[in-house]
Amino acid sequence: MEKDFPKAEKDVALNNYSTFRIGGKARYLIKASDKKELEKAIEKSLESKIPFYVLGGGSNTLISDKGFDGLIIIFKKQKPDVFIEEKDDFGTIETDASTPLSFLVGHLDGFTGLEWAIGIPGTLGGAINGNAGAFDESIADSIESVEVLEINKGIKKKEFKRKDCGFDYRRSIFKSNPRLVILSAKLKFKKGDRDKIKEKIRENLEKRRGHPKGFSLGSVFKNYYGEVDKAVVKRYPPVKNFQDKKGFVPAGFLIEECGLKGARIGDAEISSQHANFIVNLEKAKSENVLKLMNLIKKEVKKKFLIDLEEEIQIFSPQTIDKYFI
Ligand SMILES: Cc1cc2nc3c(=O)[nH]c(=O)nc-3n(C[C@H](O)[C@H](O)[C@H](O)COP(=O)(O)OP(=O)(O)OC[C@H]3O[C@@H](n4cnc5c(N)ncnc54)[C@H](O)[C@@H]3O)c2cc1C
Incomplete structure (x- = not known):
């Protein structure tokens, strides 16, 4: 392995690679600066029979304190290439999965459709994996196609059209199948009025101002779109109001109603600002977070x-099995 990856760092603390600042050590870590390097790292790890896991910005992943006896590949680039092709009223944008979402928002001069993403950390790859979104929009709305490495016995490069990506609310085929690694994507945006775009970005930033500041992964649970028991709806009229107005019941509301704001285990705390955020006050362990999540689910x-x-996403020895090839 050392021969194959002379540039790999060894015994790397993963807490530095997550916005939650939680996570044990990885045996190896490589920062892939482009998709060729990502592909090479994956090929080598398959040859060496060392399991790998791809991380972007680590802003949606709870990494176990037990770490990872394998290779972590960080696919994130601060100054990426973004190619824009204009045709009629549209622009097609092609960029690697390593592109930070915030970079893309700033780069879409005169195009509308990604204003919702302002303030969301992480990469395009992570956003496609979890179909990230906000304010009733999501990355799926703009995807034309996704270039993917499919890892089975060997490695195959494939293009997935949007309809093949299995996008749904915070879901995608990539989230349910870690053998699909996202290399790059093509996105399509409409031309828009520059002032209106700026104004929308400003408004969206304003809406985020109330979110907890510290170390977190954003919303921990999905909002609830399913049926609610009739007796429960009768007992809690706001549930019906949310369903009628938004079509879902916010997870934050449910958690807050259970009186869990401010609940703390170790240094992990259910934010008193936003009940669907768990914050790491300083030295929280992944176990602390998992216990709080179980408490929330139970209540x-x-x-x-x-x-x-x-x-x-939870990345722990219990979930690692599926990353073994
Ligand atoms: C303060 C804050 C606010 C947030 N607000 C929002 C919000 O409004 N809406 C929202 O949807 N999310 C939000 N998030 C969560 C998170 O920022 C997004 O989901 C983001 O898109 C994740 O990207 P990432 O690169 O950090 O993913 P990571 O955490 O690095 O990875 C997430 C998952 O994707 C996989 N992955 C990463 N890159 C690839 C790749 N190239 N190929 C295949 N799989 C890959 C990883 O293996 C992992 O399973 C927020 C987070 C924070 C901290």
């Missing part, structure tokens, strides 16, 4: 008969 189930589903 919400008890009070509302609702099973909350995680929005964040």
